[in-house]
Ligand SMILES: Cc1cc2nc3c(=O)[nH]c(=O)nc-3n(C[C@H](O)[C@H](O)[C@H](O)COP(=O)(O)OP(=O)(O)OC[C@H]3O[C@@H](n4cnc5c(N)ncnc54)[C@H](O)[C@@H]3O)c2cc1C
């Protein structure tokens with residue numbers, strides 16, 4: 001069994017978000033780039049599955065759609081333990097474009113499990129994983145919080161808007177993962193960092209597709225009014241403010 | 250042309266996100282000069298179906314019975330796409346909850362439609378079709394143009410006020426043409442008890458590490474109950490096992506936008522704020538007056554949670570005359 005982990009390259013989660021050129025593009029000055037937190041957890045879970053011989057998982061590949069500037073992030077995934085990597089050399093212009101490229105990667109190499117995050121922390125698209133599945137006409141399981149392989153069969157827990165369900169689907173399938181899939185992200189060991197240098201990043205050209213959406217600008221949320229402090233001894237005043245001023249209770 | 254809304258039910262009832270969606274669709278219908286069709290799948294009583302008209306659905310199509318009892322993303326997306334084509338939908342509106350996030354991409358691919366997920370507010374313009382969507386985990390909004398003929402939108406829960414516009418909808422049963430191909434096998438189902446769902450709650454009371462231990466949550470839970478709200482927590486709290494994982498809010502947990510978010514003993518790390526910054530009002534209770542949470546809050550009490558919470562409970566009971 002082969003796993004493909006789709007990784008998005010995103011600003012570190014503590015980045016102060018700024019825009020340049022009249023709010024038309026993200027200002028990446030001084031930004032640290034990291035593996036999208038969900039994708040890091042997907043990678044961790046994939047490696048755990050590979051470590052357990054009973055699962056039959058033989059290899060874990062990471063895939064990224066983006067420019068050469070993302071290679072340090074891809075190397076990091078290799079250092080954490082991925083066997084190899086594929087980079088589709090193209091601008092990730094929209095979810096449909098990215099999903100089309102990833103679907104092509106899957107078609108070429110026939111992976112059994114494709115892991116995507118529930119959202120990228122920059123574009124918050126929540127879309128790529130589901131689109132990859134639809135493009136390939138294979139099942140997608142969304143909001144996956146646990147993935148096991150028992151007797152060769154995937155056993156998947158998914159969160160619902162009011163509980164959770166344990167389900168199974170036939171491979172190949174896309175798992176769109178969320179919290180719970182792995183506890184802590186796996187960290188690269190010294191040896192991992194050394195061997196990552198010798199692992200291969202295959203660079204592929206993109207397939208021609210037209211993006212369906214376009215970002216034309218950004219806006220920052222309206223600044224909030226300064227905090228109004230209420231005396232700790234006067235809880236009733238806070239309740240009154242919430243009732244009469246904010247009108248939210 | 251029409252606007253199609255997917256009206257998801259839970260155990261035969263529609264929840265607030267559906268009424269928000271229909272209200273949104275109705276307002277969008279006025280901008281685009283077209284009617285609103287709502288699709289309901291599964292067994293929903295007639296009285297409940299009527300409610301969709303109260304928020305402006307002009308046509309309601311129902312797929313009754315148990316053909317779609319299992320939530321299989323492929324078979325649901327196929328059904329939505331088929332209905333969208335039969336009513337010539339130009340825009341398909343889906344809630345930005347777990348179900349909606351699972352469905353939107355599959356529907357979009359089947360209709361060659363562009364998606365904007367996590368949309369807040371009505372389109373800035375309908376031609377070109379431009380919407381505001383949440384990006385950078387709530388730290389910004391992007392203006393996105395959807396260029397395809399058909400558009401798919403998921404709406405951030407709690408971001409659009411419901412508006413009544415009494416319509417008597419024409420209600421009819423829809424018989425799907427395509428055979429249902431379910432690939433998902435359900436092995437086990439666990440339902441949450443009758444509590445208010447965190448993602449749908451108007452009021453959320455949330456605790457952080459400043460709550461000190463798992464044993465101190467009594468007054469916080471009581472406050473949430475008195476406000477008909479839900480309880481939540483920061484990540485370290487769920488990691489410690491003080492509270493269940495479903496309550497973890499933030500970038501790597503649930504993303505919520507209640508009218509009121511009360512953060513108790515939470516420092517206000519960017520990753521936490523990423524999940525709650527769209528709340529209409531934030532109240533912070535923290536013993537450290539310089540905690541970053543106060544920069545995000547409109548009201549604050551600098552004090553010890555263990556002392557302040559019981560006082561708030563008391564004051565609220567007094568205000569409610571209980
Ligand atoms: C990739 C990544 C993703 C993350 N995702 C999330 C996420 O989704 N959600 C999340 O919450 N965190 C997330 N974090 C963690 C985040 O960075 C913070 O560590 C976390 O939010 C802190 O939780 P806290 O505010 O409860 O605890 P602390 O930061 O320890 O703050 C406790 C607060 O309680 C106050 N306090 C102490 N005693 C009292 C008292 N008696 N009464 C009142 N106040 C008191 C203190 O002044 C302090 O401000 C993430 C981190 C990373 C790296």
Ligand SMILES: Nc1ncnc2c1ncn2[C@@H]1O[C@H](COP(=O)(O)O)[C@@H](O)[C@H]1O
Nearest residue numbers: 006064065116117119120125126127128
């Ligand atoms: N440029 C990309 N390259 C590879 N995978 C991606 C890319 N963008 C998004 N993904 C995958 O899709 C998931 C969801 O992204 P999004 O739909 O943008 O929120 C991410 O967690 C990744 O697994």
